[in-house]
Amino acid sequence: xxxxIMPALGQTSDEATIQEWYFKEGDTVExxxxxxxxxxxxxxxxxxxxxxxILLKIVTxxxxxxxxxxxxxxxxxxxxxVPE
Amino acid sequence: xxxxHFSLDESLHLLEEMVLIRQFxxxxxxxxxxxxxxxxxxxxxGQEAVAVGVCSLLRKEDWITSTHRPHGxxxxxxxxxxxxxxxxxxxxxxxxxxxxGSMHLGDPDLGILPSIAIVGGGITLAPGIATALKQRGTDxxxxxxxxxxxxxxxxxxxxxxxxAAFNLPVIFVCENNxxxxxxxxxETTRNVNVASRGAAYGIPSEQADGMDxxxxxxxxxxxxxxxxxxxxxxxxxxxxxRYVGHSRGDARGxxxxxxxxxxxxxxxxxxxxxxxxxxxxxxxxxxxxxTSRGKKRIAEALKYAQNAPWPDPETALAxxxxxxxxxxxxxxxxxxxxxxxxxxxxxxxxxxxxxDSELETDPSLILLGEDVGVPGGFGGAFGVYQGLAEKxxxxxxxxxxxxxxxxxxxxxxxxxxGLRTVPxxxxxxxxxxxxxxxxxxxxxxxxxxxxxxxxPMVLRCPVGASQRGAQHAQCPESFFMxxxxxxxxxxxxxxxxxxxxxxxxxxxxxxxxxEHKLLYGAKRKEAGSIDTKAYVPEENFELPVGQxxxxxxxxxxxxxxxxxxxxxxLELAEKFxxxxxxxxxxxxxxxxxxxxxxxxxxxxxxxxxxxxxxAHLTSGWGAEVSARISDELYEDLKxxxxxxxxxxxxxxxxxxxxxxxxxxKEHIEAALRSVLAMDHRRVELVVGG
Numbered sequence: 199x200x201x202x203i204m205p206a207l208g209q210t211s212d213e214a215t216i217q218e219w220y221f222k223e224g225d226t227v228e229x230x231x232x233x234x235x236x237x238x239x240x241x242x243x244x245x246x247x248x249x250x251x252i253l254l255k256i257v258t259x260x261x262x263x264x265x266x267x268x269x270x271x272x273x274x275x276x277x278x279x280v281p282e
Numbered sequence: 283x284x285x286x287h288f289s290l291d292e293s294l295h296l297l298e299e300m301v302l303i304r305q306f307x308x309x310x311x312x313x314x315x316x317x318x319x320x321x322x323x324x325x326x327x328g329q330e331a332v333a334v335g336v337c338s339l340l341r342k343e344d345w346i347t348s349t350h351r352p353h354g355x356x357x358x359x360x361x362x363x364x365x366x367x368x369x370x371x372x373x374x375x376x377x378x379x380x381x382x383g384s385m386h387l388g389d390p391d392l393g394i395l396p397s398i399a400i401v402g403g404g405i406t407l408a409p410g411i412a413t414a415l416k417q418r419g420t421d422x423x424x425x426x427x428x429x430x431x432x433x434x435x436x437x438x439x440x441x442x443x444x445x446a447a448f449n450l451p452v453i454f455v456c457e458n459n460x461x462x463x464x465x466x467x468x469e470t471t472r473n474v475n476v477a478s479r480g481a482a483y484g485i486p487s488e489q490a491d492g493m494d495x496x497x498x499x500x501x502x503x504x505x506x507x508x509x510x511x512x513x514x515x516x517x518x519x520x521x522x523x524r525y526v527g528h529s530r531g532d533a534r535g536x537x538x539x540x541x542x543x544x545x546x547x548x549x550x551x552x553x554x555x556x557x558x559x560x561x562x563x564x565x566x567x568x569x570x571x572x573t574s575r576g577k578k579r580i581a582e583a584l585k586y587a588q589n590a591p592w593p594d595p596e597t598a599l600a601x602x603x604x605x606x607x608x609x610x611x612x613x614x615x616x617x618x619x620x621x622x623x624x625x626x627x628x629x630x631x632x633x634x635x636x637x638d639s640e641l642e643t644d645p646s647l648i649l650l651g652e653d654v655g656v657p658g659g660f661g662g663a664f665g666v667y668q669g670l671a672e673k674x675x676x677x678x679x680x681x682x683x684x685x686x687x688x689x690x691x692x693x694x695x696x697x698x699x700g701l702r703t704v705p706x707x708x709x710x711x712x713x714x715x716x717x718x719x720x721x722x723x724x725x726x727x728x729x730x731x732x733x734x735x736x737x738p739m740v741l742r743c744p745v746g747a748s749q750r751g752a753q754h755a756q757c758p759e760s761f762f763m764x765x766x767x768x769x770x771x772x773x774x775x776x777x778x779x780x781x782x783x784x785x786x787x788x789x790x791x792x793x794x795x796x797e798h799k800l801l802y803g804a805k806r807k808e809a810g811s812i813d814t815k816a817y818v819p820e821e822n823f824e825l826p827v828g829q830x831x832x833x834x835x836x837x838x839x840x841x842x843x844x845x846x847x848x849x850x851x852l853e854l855a856e857k858f859x860x861x862x863x864x865x866x867x868x869x870x871x872x873x874x875x876x877x878x879x880x881x882x883x884x885x886x887x888x889x890x891x892x893x894x895x896x897a898h899l900t901s902g903w904g905a906e907v908s909a910r911i912s913d914e915l916y917e918d919l920k921x922x923x924x925x926x927x928x929x930x931x932x933x934x935x936x937x938x939x940x941x942x943x944x945x946x947k948e949h950i951e952a953a954l955r956s957v958l959a960m961d962h963r964r965v966e967l968v969v970g971g
Contacts, residue, residue, distance in 0.1 A: 205315035209533070230308060241533070248312040267317065 199274025200249060204258075206266035207245075208238035215263050216270070217242065221253045227273060234270075249273050255280045285496035287563050294564060294572040296338060296495055300330040300551045301576030303354040306363055307526075309584050310353070310370060310384075314530055318588065320372050323384050324351040328493075328525040331550035332457050333358040335498025336425055336518075339506050343422045345393040345411050345699070347404030351524075352397035355427050356387045359394050363583035373590035379732040380593045381603070386730045395698065396730040400722050401462075402428060402435030405454065406687050407723060409441055409515075410695020410703075412450035417648070417677070417701060423451040423509040431462025433476050437718075440688035442517065446483040447683055449514035453505045456519045457492065463528040464536040480517035492520030493548040603733040604767055606790025607827060614868070614880030615831040618777050621817030628803025630666050632776035632818050633742075636783045637667070637704065639822040641674045644702060647787065648678050650689060651706035651742075655679040663708035663744055664804045686715035690741060694724045694792070697739040702787060709754045710743035710796060724792040725767030736790040740783070746798040746845060746896060747933045747940055748808050755933035755940075757845070757897040759796045763873045763906060769793040769827065770873040772844045774801060776816045778871055781825030789827055798845040798896075809937075812849050830877035832884070836866035839890035839958055841950070842881060842907065844869060847894035847926070850947040854954065863958060873903050878910070885911055889920035890957040894950050899927035921960035924953040 206212055214236040221227055232244035233253075251273040258270045272280045287293060307325045314323050326333065329351075337346065337358035348355040356366060361377060369376025370384040377389045378396060388396035395411070398404045408426035415422045432438055433456060445452045456476045460467050468474050480487025486508060490501040498520060505516035523545035527534045534542075555573070558564040564572075601608035627635075640647050653660040655671025659681075662668070671679035682689045686707065693705035707713055713720070720741070728735050747755040762770045769791055773779045779797075786793040801814045833848065834855050843851040848869050855865040866884050870877060885891050891911055893904035908923040926945045934940055 203316055205317075207315075229312065245315075246312060248316055 199251075199254065199272055199278035199280070201269045202233075202248060202271040202273055204264045204266050204268045204270050205245060207236065207243060208266075209240045211239040212266040213263055214238045214266075216258055216260050218260055219256055223253055223256055225253050227251065227253050247273070252276055254278060285494070285500055287496070287561060288499075290564060290568075293558055294568060296334055297551070297554055297558065297569065298572040298576045299334040299338065299358060300495065300554070301573050302363060302579055303330045303333060303357050304551055305577045305580040306353055306357060306367065306583070309580050310367070311526065313584070319370055321383060322529045322531070323370070324529050325526045326351050326354040326524060328545065328549070329457055329459065329522045330354055331495040331498050331554070332455070332492045332520045332522055335495045336453075336455055336502045339499065339502050340393075340425060341422065342393060343420065345395060345415070345422070345424045347395045347408050347411075347424070347426045348388070348397035349401070349404065349428055349432075350385045350397070350399035351429070352385070352387045356389070356394050356397065360392045361387065361389055361394060363579055364586035365389070367580075367583040367587035368590040371587040371590065372592070373587060374593040375590045378730060379597070381732050382730045388731065390698075390731055390734045396727060398723065400718055402432035402437035403718060403722060404428060405432065405435070405437045405441035406444070406691025406719055407695035407698070408452045408454070409445040409448070409450050409688065410692035410697070411699040412445065412452045413448065413648075413692060413696045414699025414701045416451060417696070418699075421451070421510045421512075423453060423506065425453045425455055427455045427457060429462065430456060430458040430460065430467040430476060431470075432456070433479065434470055437687055437691070440683075440685040441691060442483050442485070442515070443683060444685055444688035444692060445515040446485045448680075449512070451509040451512070452515040453502070453509055454515060454517045456517070457522050458519055459522050459524045461528070461536070464532070466536075475519075477517060477519040483517075485515050485517060487517035487519070489519040489521065492522030493545070493550045493553070495550055495554055600733075604729055606728065606736040606738070609828050609875030610826065611879055612826040612829040612877060614877055614883075615825065615829055617833055617835070618775060618816050621819070625817050625820060626815050627776055627818050628815050629773060629776045629779045629797065630664060630802040630804035632779040633666050633783060633797070634668070634670070635818070635820075636780050636787070636822055638670060638673070640784065640787050641670065641678060646700065647702045647704065648680060648696065649704045649706070650680040650682050650693060652682055652684055652689070652708055654706065655681050662706060664799065664802050666802070666804065686712050687719055690716040690719040691723070693739050693741070694719055694727070694737060697737045697792075698727065698735055702738045704740045704742065704787065706742035708744070710745040710758050711753050711756045713741075713743055713758055720762070720768065720792070720794070721765050725765045728791070729767060737792045738787075738790050739792045740786045741792070741794045743794060743796050744799050745796045746800055747944055748799045748810065749935065749937055749940060751935040752932040757796070757895070757928070759794070759873055760897045760901060760903040762794050763876075763903050767792070768874065771795045772871060772873060773797045774845050774848045774869050774871075775814055776818045778825065778831060778869070780818050781823050782827075782871060784822045785824040785827050788824065800846055812846060814849070828872045828875035828877055830871050830880040831869045832866065832880065833869050834865065834867040836864035836888065838863045838865065838888055839892065839954055840866045840868060840881070840884040840888045841892045841894060841954065842868045842870055842904075843894040843950075845896055847896060847945060847950065850950055851894060854947060854951055858954070865954065876907070881907070881911070882915060885915050886918045889918055889961070891919070891923045892926065892950065892953045892957060893923065894926040894945060894953075896928055896944065898930050899925060900930050902927050920962060921957035924957055926950050926953050
């Protein structure tokens with residue numbers, strides 16, 4: 199299982215607003231899938247999934263403002279226990 | 283053009299290799315965004331057909347040089363993806379132990395030069411590696427990758443012309459992806475057809491579709507056949523496209539979505555997989571299997587890199603990684619000894635004898651430079667090489683084009699390829715033409731290669747003002763004392779010339795040798811020449827690298843001097859002796875490694891130091907010595923360290939003006955008298971009671 203962090207995508211700011219998650223918890227995801235869309239200071243863009251597995255938990259739901267480096271989700275195998 | 287297909291196995295292999303590179307780049311990109319990879323990345327998604335198409339036709343013994351965008355080239359030439367991924371993660375088990383990183387990926391054992399992140403930098407080295415491969419009697423070749431941006435570098439002109447002039451086995455491969463960082467190629471040149479530039483150098487060239495691996499292979503096969511069969515270099519241009527930005531953080535605002543989509547429609551991996559199925563070469567299942575094999579290898583590489591250990595910080599300083607022969611502590615040599623009168627010779631003769639004897643005993647040694655071996659020509663600047671070409675042949679005493687970047691680049695490349703090389707400059711002032719080759723390549727390739735490469739090159743540079751104006755006068759030795767990885771030798775007498783030059787030639791590291799025009803004692807007499815003839819044994823011998831020479835022993839003050847100032851100091855020492863004052867005169871000989879032991883021992887004894895050199899005062903080598911001695915021998919010094927040097931002014935032509943800029947004997951005398959008049963330690967003792 200791995201913690202997925204918010205990448206630094208903005209040109210002038212480290213903050214981004216999550217607009218939409220394209221998957222829900224329990225869905226199978228693949229590396230390269232667009233996972234969620236975010237809005238930065240400059241643009242709206244998709245964050246690609248970094249690994250294959252199951253989307254175990256969405257930590258920061260849509261409409262949350264997150265800073266680069268924040269854990270936004272966990273991806274792993276069935277049965278992995280997500281830390282609280 | 284209809285391209286032929288390869289066997290099933292080969293087709294699937296090519297596909298798998300392209301997938302491997304694409305997946306390596308994609309995984310690295312996503313992991314970089316996750317904060318796992320330090321620094322930055324320059325990636326090649328979209329350009330895979332060029333890397334795989336070209337490198338699949340190479341042998342392990344062939345070499346490639348690459349660029350700041352090297353991942354695909356290195357993987358295609360056989361780099362283990364785990365070692366590559368661990369390297370860009372900065373880990374100890376990366377292919378270069380973490381010393382190179384993404385922009386310098388390589389492995390000399392696989393014929394992959396640690397890639398060169400200076401645009402066009404590889405284009406002057408590749409002919410040198412090819413010289414070594416050819417000289418050693420192989421039919422191995424060099425492929426030199428670069429982008430469209432590099433063809434407007436001076437290195438392109440000098441390197442391609444050099445390879446053409448000597449019929450060297452180099453394939454110059456331009457990956458034209460239409461942008462140099464964000465600037466469109468067509469805005470930077472009137473001639474966007476890179477292949478057409480081959481005609482300017484009289485070499486075959488070809489442009490092909492870089493998105494089609496079969497077109498890449500067909501063009502490369504023709505080029506390989508030409509280069510391997512001794513017919514000389516070829517220029518290939520592949521039209522391709524990088525899907526991603528120049529580096530991380532490039533949002534590609536300078537390109538349209540339509541343009542990107544039009545190139546993605548020609549994706550080299552997708553189109554090749556489809557073609558294999560449509561043309562009945564492979565089944566869909568086989569294409570899928572090849573794809574998942576490529577991806578699986580990268581999944582393993584990622585796991586390997588993530589779990590690889592960080593390098594031990596202590597190893598950053600490992601001397602044997604910086605130098606093939608790390609500096610050793612040495613004992614300073616004593617005054618020159620007299621000897622048989624018929625062996626009292628000039629510096630020019632000592633250098634010629636040294637080179638003659640080394641050429642005779644070491645068949646891997648070559649000399650190269652302007653006007654060194656042409657029959658009836660100059661015999662090198664100041665005639666030092668006269669007779670050597672006749673004796674050893676013009677393929678070992680090589681007359682080059684007037685292309686300092688190419689001369690020195692070729693000398694470095696040939697040294698990497700297994701030869702020992704002695705390039706020379708007619709005047710040291712020309713060294714600035716090749717600062718990139720010296721500072722970015724000669725000094726750094728061993729370190730970047732994690733100690734795998736040695737670069738046994740000795741560059742000879744005549745220095746000093748001799749009534750030729752500002753551009754044939756400089757003493758640039760201090761510049762190179764500032765560059766770790768380069769050794770700096772200053773020759774001021776014939777005995778040291780033979781012993782130190784022999785050691786330099788046999789040393790495994792790049793050495794810059796500075797020789798003063800007024801000290802050569804060559805047939806061509808210069809105004810103001812100084813007779814430096816001294817006894818030199820006939821046989822070559824080695825003096826320790828980094829050894830200073832105490833030319834005269836004394837007790838009251840130390841003077842450290844090179845070249846003409848050394849001789850002024852020796853004369854002054856005799857004058858002071860008549861007054862009962864004994865001056866110790868030291869020639870440092872090597873500025874790097876510097877003989878701190880000998881100089882410090884002397885200053886501890888005398889308590890006074892004057893430094894005299896023709897290099898400019900400000901940031902001249904004396905500044906470093908003064909700072910170190912003042913800092914480390916503060917309690918031993920009876921007076922401040924004084925420096926005498928050229929004024930900080932370009933060297934004028936007219937003799938009276940030139941004399942006004944150069945350090946004169948009376949300046950050195952005044953400096954010596956001023957330190958001799960002081961003993962602040964005694965004053966302190968009196969004041970302190």
